[in-house]
Amino acid sequence: MSVETIAKSFNIFRLELLKKILNDLRNIDRFIVVGDRVLVKPQEESSRTTTGLYLPAGVTEKERVQSGYVIKVGPGYATSTEVEDEPWKDNPNKVKYIPLQAREGDLAIFLRKEAVEIEFEKEKFLIIPQSAILLMIRNEDFSA
Numbered sequence: 001m002s003v004e005t006i007a008k009s010f011n012i013f014r015l016e017l018l019k020k021i022l023n024d025l026r027n028i029d030r031f032i033v034v035g036d037r038v039l040v041k042p043q044e045e046s047s048r049t050t051t052g053l054y055l056p057a058g059v060t061e062k063e064r065v066q067s068g069y070v071i072k073v074g075p076g077y078a079t080s081t082e083v084e085d086e087p088w089k090d091n092p093n094k095v096k097y098i099p100l101q102a103r104e105g106d107l108a109i110f111l112r113k114e115a116v117e118i119e120f121e122k123e124k125f126l127i128i129p130q131s132a133i134l135l136m137i138r139n140e141d142f143s144a
Contacts (some may be wrong), residue, residue: 028120033074038102038133040126041108042068064113065134068126070106075099100130107137 030134032037076097103106114132118125 009066028071031072033072033127034115036077036100036130037127038100038108038130039072040068040108040115040128041071042066042124042126043107046083064111065109066115067107067109068110069131070102070104070136071125073100073102073104091093098125102133102136103138105139107139108133109135111139 076099079096079098092109097112108128110126111132111134115126115128118127
């Protein structure tokens with residue numbers, strides 16, 4: 001096997017690996033939300049008022065209160081761990097969390113000023129702390 005053949009197969013392998021990594025990065029399921037944060041997909045606001053006037057882009061983004069659907073939820077609030085007499089020992093206890101009230105699929109009404117906007121795959125998402133959520137509307141099946 002020649003050096004050129006090895007280099008060519010190595011480049012093909014690198015190209016396939018790069019494609020796989022880029023496809024994995026495009027998958028929103030790989031996002032890990034940290035702490036008491038919530039990933040929200042903002043609702044598309046109407047660019048028209050009830051009287052028929054068209055609003056310029058960006059007007060609805062400046063409103064104080066917005067709504068959107070919860071996409072991912074962080075683990076919650078970390079609880080304090082006990083102070084040990086021997087801090088050099090390994091602690092087998094994992095960090096414990098107080099879970100958040102928000103669940104995936106909830107419609108959240110939140111304070112816009114607390115939100116951090118990100119763009120992924122040409123879509124806008126907001127990362128907000130749970131403390132900024134004013135109200136959640138949950139669709140549950142109550143027939144069970």
